[in-house]
Every structure is written in structure tokens, then in C-alpha cells.
Amino acid sequence: MALKETHRPSIFWPMAWICFGLLGGSVKFRVAHPERIPATGAYVIAPNHYSEIDPVIVGMMLYRLGRVPSFLAKASLFKIPVVGWFLRRSGQVPVERTAVAAAHAPSPLAGAATLVEKQRVVVVYPEGTLTREPDMWPMRGKTGAARIALEQGIPVIPVAHWGTQGLMGRYAKKVNLFRRNPIDFAIGEPVDLSEFEGKPIDTHLLAAATEKIMAAITAQLETLRGEKAPTRRWDPAEQGQSETGRF
Template sequence: MAKFVTIDGHKLPKQGAFILAPNHYSEIDPVIMGRFMWGLGRVPRFLAKGSLFRIPVVGRILTASGQIPVEREGRGRSDAPLKAAQQLVDRRLAVIIYPEGTLTRDPDLWPMRGKSGAVRMALESGVDIIPAAHWGTQKIMARYSKRISFFPRKRIECKIGDPVDLSDLRGRPIDQATLAEGTARVMTAIAQLLGDLRGETPPAERWDPSKNNQKETGRFE
């Protein structure tokens, strides 16, 4: 099995709404981060496509476990992030959102350029966005792999950071410039936490798939 080690876990609020924004480099990451959050006394929630809630059995499980549906109807920017943000506040939930939107394309598994969904939700809901990083998950399930290996025993570490300071962005129009600035701060915070876990200095700039001819498939933006 795996040994889970949390660093600065006291920084995770025991109650109230917040967004946890971790790095993402393995398909098993949601399970790993859910395990860490559960161990710190909070029930992990994720955003899920609204269509999943209409599937028999699956929908009941998602609803019962408190997951948040996000509808993507119509063209252009929908009000899905706003509705999801309101649920976050009303239900005082702790929600995990991967700001990269998909597995990092960085060759060395550093966080890549982020998407705007997490910061948009934080600004629209007024809740904190807390960065987190984990390392060691790739020993259980490598990036792009379908093979899972728990033996020999693996050590997975997670470090929780302080809430990202977005105070100067609140009250400003939530436009592309504001979202880009906030997202850059979040990704820098995540990269610094990961650097601490790895004992390395993260790259000064985030990997940009669009500049490296790589396909990017986001889940929530």
C-alpha cells in the first residue's frame, strides 16, 4: 500500500467553503488528493459534468456524495462557473479543482500553464483558493499509464500552502486580464510547494502546450 505524509496540513480549514488547487500529473490524482483531504478532516468534493448526474445509479451516487454538477449549455461563456460557485458558498463545501484542467504536459512533471476556472470561482464566490502539491503518486500510476502498482510500498507526500492572495483582484471586473493574473499566482504557488517536496527549484515559467505543439484538453475552464 502507500504511506501518506501531509506537510502543513493545519493550513486546511476545518470548516467553511474553500477551493483546493493541486498539481495534476496522474489519472489517479483525484483519489490521492481525496485521501489527503479526508485525512485532514474534510469531505472532498469535485466538479462533475451535469450530464453525469442524469445517468441512472451514477447520478444518485454523485448527488449522495455531494459532488457539484456543472452544466455546459449554449455557446460561449455559460453561467456554469457562477452557479457552481454559489453552491460552494451555500453548502460551505471544500472543492478540489485542478487549475491545469488536465494532466501536465511539462516533461519533468512540473505544473504547466493554468486555466481560469479555479480563480473565476474563487473571485465569484469570495472564498479562498488554497494551493497544494503532492509528489510520489507517479510511482503508483505514471502519467498516461493505465497500470497501478501499490507494491512495494510507496511514499506520497502532500504539502498545503497558504491561501493565494487575490485581495487586490476582488472588486475588479472578472475579465481575461484579471483571471490571467490570478491564475499565474496560483500556479506559481503550486510550483513552489512542489519544489519544496522535490527539493528542487521549479522553472521560472510554466510549460505552455500551445507553444510546444501539444494538444490540450481541458475539463473545466
């Protein structure tokens, strides 16, 4: 498919070549409803998250459909030599995942607002980390995607994918490059957040908007997996699990 964007960060070209060179022979993308990815303009992509390599796979999918994504990525990645340089040069936004660190760091929402001004695609994982749900269904969401969408007045497009675990399992340390892994994507219609527009953006409103986003992602994943998700969304706090780190 021809690339649609005409203005791209130049650093993204070598990054794309590296990713496709390393993984291109190990993955087979199958995308349902690619036409739901707008060719231009700013919007939030909200995917499910269950593998460390998810951002690379989602980025490759979007790039193949003609958009260059920008991610809200955990700040620790920006401290890795070379990797951090690439992330900054390609327009990614660091996010501190602990309250203490976040209090002394620039707001990721400000970074996201800058990307919106530039009409970029912003990828936000509403779960904030790899799902803790035992069967890898989407767990409870955090409010970043909803807040960006409502504050900036841009759509949220729910995206589900399944099959990445064949390439790199949840919390695995190695990528399986020795067999071809089909990875299926289902792209949903923009989440209808009209009931929240024009209202004060408070905790309760963001929680309700976030749940609508999580429900839309889950519905797309159900179509890929051909089964129903649990009726109650997994909440790490209720299960005595930490918000970050391996478990």
C-alpha cells in the same frame, strides 16, 4: 485525526471505506502543514495534477484531515454506470471540457456556487487536465479556481503532492497496489488575491490571478521535490499539443 465536519453526505462514508480499503495498504501519506486546512467554511483547494488517480489521493488526504471534498470533475465520468451515480450523490460537479459540449451543459461555476453556499470544500485543478510538462511540473493554468474564489469571496489554498506517479503513472491504465508508495503533500498558505478584489472580473484579471495561484502551487512542489521548476511555464498551445486526451 478526528473528523471535524459534522454534516457529511451519507454516500461519502461507503465511498471513503472503499477507497481506503483498496488503497490504504498501498499509500503512505506525509503531509506538511496540515494545520493550513481550515476545519470549517468554504474554500478552494488548488492542487497540481499529473496522474489519473490524483483526485482519489487528494480526496483521501482531505478526508483524513477532516474535510469532505467536492470536485469539478470531467463530465464523461458522470456517464459511467455506478461511478456517475456515486459522483452525483456525493456532490461532485460535472465539467464539459470542449466548447461545444459546454455550451449545452449547466455552468460548473453555478454548481460550485451551490457548494460554497453549503460551506463545502471545492477542489479545482487549475491546469484543467494532466500536465503536459515533460518533467511533470505544473503547466499553464485555466481560470476556474481564480473565478470561483473571486466571485464567491473565498480563499484559494495551494496544494502540491509528489509520489502519486509510483501508484499510477501519468496516462497509465493500472494502479500499482503491490508496493507501499509514500505520497508527500505540501499545503500552502492561502494565495493573496487582495489586489484583484473589488475590480471588474475580466480576462486579464483572471489570467493574472491564475498565474499567482499556479506560482503558489509550483513553490510548494519545489519544496517537495527539492529542485527548481522551469522559469517559463509550459503551454500546450505553444507546443502544438491538444488541451485534452493522451499524448
